[in-house]
Amino acid sequence: MNRKMVLFTTGELLLLEAALLLLPTAVSVLYRESTTPYFLITVAIALCIGGAMCLLFRPQSRVIYAKEGFIITTLSWLSLSAIGALPFYLSGEIPSYTDAFFETVSGFTTTGASILANVEALSRSLLFWRSFTHWIGGMGVLVLMMAIIPPSEGSSGRSIHIMRAEMPGPVVGKLVPRVRETAKILYLIYIIMTLTQFILLALGGMPVFDSLLHAFGTAGTGGFGIKVDSFAGYSPYLQWITTVFMLLFGINFNIYYLLLVRSFRSALRSTELWCYLGITAVSVSLITVNILPLCTGIGDALRHAAFQVASIITTTGYATVDFDLWPQLSRAILFLLMFVGACAGSTGGGMKVSRLIILARSAKQSIYRMLHPRSVSVVRFEGKPVEHTTLDGLATYMTLYFLSIAIGFLILSLEPFDFETNLSAIVSCFNNIGPGLGAVGPSMNYAAYSQPAKLVLAAAMLFGRLEILPILIAISPSTWTKK
Amino acid sequence: MKILIAGCGKIGTAILSSLSAEGHDITAIDSAADVITEVTNVYDVMGVVGSAADCETLREAGVENADVFIAVTDSDERNMLACCFASRMGAKHTVARIRNPEYNDDSLHFIARELSLSLAINPEKYAAGELYNMLKLPSAIKVEKFSGQSFEMIEVRLKEDSLLCGMKLSEMRTKYNRAKFLVCFVERGEDVYIPGGDFVLQSGDKIGLTASPTEIQKLLRELGILKKQARSVMLLGGSRIAYYLAKHLSETGSNVKIVERDEARCQTLSALLPRAVVIHGDGTNRELLLEEGLRGTDALVSLTGMNEQNILLSIFASSQNVPKVITKINRDELEAMAENLGLESVITPHSTVADMLLSYVRALENSHGSHIETLYRLADDRAEALEFIASPDAPCIGTPLRELRIKQGILIGGIVRGRTPIIPAGSDCIQPGDRVIVIAARHRLQDLSDILL
Numbered sequence A: 001m002n003r004k005m006v007l008f009t010t011g012e013l014l015l016l017e018a019a020l021l022l023l024p025t026a027v028s029v030l031y032r033e034s035t036t037p038y039f040l041i042t043v044a045i046a047l048c049i050g051g052a053m054c055l056l057f058r059p060q061s062r063v064i065y066a067k068e069g070f071i072i073t074t075l076s077w078l079s080l081s082a083i084g085a086l087p088f089y090l091s092g093e094i095p096s097y098t099d100a101f102f103e104t105v106s107g108f109t110t111t112g113a114s115i116l117a118n119v120e121a122l123s124r125s126l127l128f129w130r131s132f133t134h135w136i137g138g139m140g141v142l143v144l145m146m147a148i149i150p151p152s153e154g155s156s157g158r159s160i161h162i163m164r165a166e167m168p169g170p171v172v173g174k175l176v177p178r179v180r181e182t183a184k185i186l187y188l189i190y191i192i193m194t195l196t197q198f199i200l201l202a203l204g205g206m207p208v209f210d211s212l213l214h215a216f217g218t219a220g221t222g223g224f225g226i227k228v229d230s231f232a233g234y235s236p237y238l239q240w241i242t243t244v245f246m247l248l249f250g251i252n253f254n255i256y257y258l259l260l261v262r263s264f265r266s267a268l269r270s271t272e273l274w275c276y277l278g279i280t281a282v283s284v285s286l287i288t289v290n291i292l293p294l295c296t297g298i299g300d301a302l303r304h305a306a307f308q309v310a311s312i313i314t315t316t317g318y319a320t321v322d323f324d325l326w327p328q329l330s331r332a333i334l335f336l337l338m339f340v341g342a343c344a345g346s347t348g349g350g351m352k353v354s355r356l357i358i359l360a361r362s363a364k365q366s367i368y369r370m371l372h373p374r375s376v377s378v379v380r381f382e383g384k385p386v387e388h389t390t391l392d393g394l395a396t397y398m399t400l401y402f403l404s405i406a407i408g409f410l411i412l413s414l415e416p417f418d419f420e421t422n423l424s425a426i427v428s429c430f431n432n433i434g435p436g437l438g439a440v441g442p443s444m445n446y447a448a449y450s451q452p453a454k455l456v457l458a459a460a461m462l463f464g465r466l467e468i469l470p471i472l473i474a475i476s477p478s479t480w481t482k483k
Numbered sequence B: 001m002k003i004l005i006a007g008c009g010k011i012g013t014a015i016l017s018s019l020s021a022e023g024h025d026i027t028a029i030d031s032a033a034d035v036i037t038e039v040t041n042v043y044d045v046m047g048v049v050g051s052a053a054d055c056e057t058l059r060e061a062g063v064e065n066a067d068v069f070i071a072v073t074d075s076d077e078r079n080m081l082a083c084c085f086a087s088r089m090g091a092k093h094t095v096a097r098i099r100n101p102e103y104n105d106d107s108l109h110f111i112a113r114e115l116s117l118s119l120a121i122n123p124e125k126y127a128a129g130e131l132y133n134m135l136k137l138p139s140a141i142k143v144e145k146f147s148g149q150s151f152e153m154i155e156v157r158l159k160e161d162s163l164l165c166g167m168k169l170s171e172m173r174t175k176y177n178r179a180k181f182l183v184c185f186v187e188r189g190e191d192v193y194i195p196g197g198d199f200v201l202q203s204g205d206k207i208g209l210t211a212s213p214t215e216i217q218k219l220l221r222e223l224g225i226l227k228k229q230a231r232s233v234m235l236l237g238g239s240r241i242a243y244y245l246a247k248h249l250s251e252t253g254s255n256v257k258i259v260e261r262d263e264a265r266c267q268t269l270s271a272l273l274p275r276a277v278v279i280h281g282d283g284t285n286r287e288l289l290l291e292e293g294l295r296g297t298d299a300l301v302s303l304t305g306m307n308e309q310n311i312l313l314s315i316f317a318s319s320q321n322v323p324k325v326i327t328k329i330n331r332d333e334l335e336a337m338a339e340n341l342g343l344e345s346v347i348t349p350h351s352t353v354a355d356m357l358l359s360y361v362r363a364l365e366n367s368h369g370s371h372i373e374t375l376y377r378l379a380d381d382r383a384e385a386l387e388f389i390a391s392p393d394a395p396c397i398g399t400p401l402r403e404l405r406i407k408q409g410i411l412i413g414g415i416v417r418g419r420t421p422i423i424p425a426g427s428d429c430i431q432p433g434d435r436v437i438v439i440a441a442r443h444r445l446q447d448l449s450d451i452l453l
Helices: A003-030 A036-056 A066-084 A086-090 A097-108 A124-139 A141-148 A156-166 A179-203 A208-219 A236-249 A253-260 A264-268 A271-294 A298-313 A328-340 A353-371 A388-412 A419-430 A451-465 A469-475 B010-021 B033-042 B055-060 B076-089 B107-114 B123-136 B169-175 B213-223 B240-251 B263-272 B286-291 B307-319 B332-340 B349-365
Strands: B002-006 B025-030 B046-049 B068-071 B093-097 B119-121 B142-146 B151-157 B182-188 B191-193 B206-211 B232-236 B255-260 B277-280 B299-302 B324-328 B345-347 B371-378 B383-389 B410-417 B420-422 B435-441
Touching: A003 A036, A003 A066, A003 A124, A003 A141, A036 A066, A036 A086, A036 A124, A066 A086, A066 A097, A066 A141, A066 A156, A066 A451, A066 A469, A086 A097, A086 A124, A097 A124, A097 A451, A124 A141, A124 A179, A124 A208, A141 A156, A141 A179, A156 A179, A156 A469, A156 B033, A179 A208, A179 A236, A179 A253, A208 A236, A236 A298, A253 A264, A271 A298, A271 A328, A271 A353, A298 A328, A328 A419, A353 A388, A388 A419, A388 A451, A388 A469, A419 A451, B002 B010, B002 B076, B010 B025, B010 B349, B025 B033, B033 B046, B046 B055, B055 B076, B068 B076, B068 B349, B076 B093, B093 B349, B107 B119, B119 B349, B123 B142, B123 B240, B123 B299, B123 B324, B123 B345, B123 B349, B142 B371, B151 B213, B151 B410, B151 B435, B182 B410, B182 B435, B206 B213, B206 B410, B206 B435, B232 B240, B240 B255, B240 B263, B255 B263, B263 B277, B286 B307, B299 B307, B307 B324, B307 B332, B332 B345, B349 B371
Parallel strands: B002 B025, B002 B068, B025 B046, B068 B093, B093 B119, B232 B255, B232 B299, B255 B277, B299 B324, B324 B345
Antiparallel strands: B142 B151, B151 B206, B182 B191, B182 B206, B371 B383, B383 B435, B410 B420, B410 B435
16 A cells, blocks of 8 residues: 555645645634634644645655545544544633534534534634635545645545545546546535535625625535524525525536536436435425414414425534424435435435445346346436446445444444433534534534543544445454555 | 547557546547446546448447547448447548458558548558568567658667666767767656656666668677568468568568468468468477577567467577567556566557557547647557657757757757758757757657657
């Protein structure tokens, strides 16, 4: 294994983080807050460690393979979160480092689960950094690095391994032949959409600072609120805008690229898109009917239902009401949507709609084959046969997915909470949503969990964001022994 | 540039690898999904699985916006059809590999015109041409031709007893002043040097010399290393390369013996090549080779389909003191290995084609400046030799060479004016229409003006 290249890339990433940390530093200067020195200390630490790693581990060969791609991704995300937690901890606004780490992991993985009982007490620069981590983590920080740092000779072709490890979805392809151009296009679409939402929110009367932070949170499908009641206090216009944008960020970015190059027909032919919109529409109508008695009118019910469904299916995690108080059917629908997740190739988490479609089709095919044992048929998706390796990978992923959730749930059961709380907590963290049900419902937070439980939940978020395999490969001993 | 490459075999991958390293946007098409997976894992390119002659596949690969479409699948007909579709669908330039001898006669021109092909490539024919040049001048490891035939660059390895060892280049120039030549590059171990006058040669160096063919003969004679042209040649393996080479050799009066294992192929070859001796037998059988007079031949070329077999056969031939042994190798990593095993003369047909397409694409990119006529990559791609036709508005026109501020690692290796080759001295000027041969280490030149600081 090319250890030097792994550590070198991680070092480069920390340098990038140092650069990114300058933004909240600027915010702290702008608002004359006392957090400036803590940000500067963090920048210095990131610079020192990152610089040292880049100098010490200058690789002779920049060639990497799939294994290195997985390890680079895991190591980068861990070190990114470990350093990103420092401003919260150093400033004393989150006194425990574990809590700060939980909050940062929750930010980068775009989960949005918080341990803060009163967010409004946090200083503005820290609020900014907290939401900004969503934005960075949403599209992927290594993808950002690829877009910014020019490729070195001999390594450019191989960076697809990193992209595959970091981007969610069963198959990761490129939009254009070059990885770097692909990364640039993705970020361009991402930035334009974020800006559009920011402007629309600001026009709707939301303060500029709040609009920006909410745009970050929506774009990354994160969900860190900056108000105790999340979105409940904002006007229906702002809630509708956010609903629409949550759904937009949950769509596969390939489709935006196709629209950008004006091949509308192939964009609209996407099975995944229609399934995603279909699931959303059905869930919204069911919940609207179900919660009608609790609301002041059908418009009100529709707005709340749409916002909550969009928030959960895209794994964002904003809330306009405490949906934990809704009837059982609505809660059940929302809980199931937690598993579904958004489209592959979007910023959302969860299992992804495309995976569900392929799974359903291959199940159908298996049943058909039992009826006609000699029949030959292939599973097709988006008009193309699905490769056997993809199907195998999918089966592995599903097994590991439920196994990880089960183990996490078992560990959480040591905590003094009810079944519903623990299960929804682990499912919500694993799928990068944020709020769960019961004691971790939208109006509550994760502060009551013990320190070890918070680490387990943070691990679950990372597992969910990186889709399990990169981390498992990085921590399995056979990766590191020379066999 | 947007380039589509259909067919990712040996040739396709070699082209893809060199063009991708130049920074072009490449989409690879192959009907085998595992081939595409492998290619996209290793190179920064996009892959599309499907047949090259399928319009739907071509559209998916973005043929409408392609600048160059290169078809190098294993079937000539599919390549032609794919290029025909591609050019109708909007690809600006199309290149097809057409290697069947029946298409490679007078009808090639007709095919190219009717299918609006920009270029038809025949790797086997180029390889045969390269082999022919090497057999003509056996003292050189490699011979590269410029401007038709009037100028060439040869690569020579300095043996321990060479007269040149320990000599400064400026001394060499005064000592052998009867021949007009220039030492353009020196490959020593892992390094490549563009040498100045103070450079001291050592034994084991591989040096590249430019001169006209007659001057090269003169110099080699003075150095005492001139070997006469190989007149009797044994070819192992009756591939297409063997056919083209045997045809060329027997037309110029050399004796050719081809050893081929497949009887039907032997029949075809002997029908096509009445003057060559075709032996049906196993080329790996040493008794057979000795019986067929291996010890008496001037040269042996191993051209079988197996790289490893070629290497072993060449080692055997060298041990039997065959004066010139050439090995065909189709994999880059084995090429370096063969050199370590003492096999000096190696040809890699796929890199010849990759060089050609590289010069073709660079010339397209630089359609306004000085046209690139030829390009050879040297010393494991660490240096390259290019031939430009100086355009009238090139900035280096008319200034004496010693006053030009030329970049480090670049050398003007020769100028051909009309038909007269000139070994450039400080007082010479480049004139419009001159063919200028430039040697560049670690630079990527697109235009003649790129040599200036």
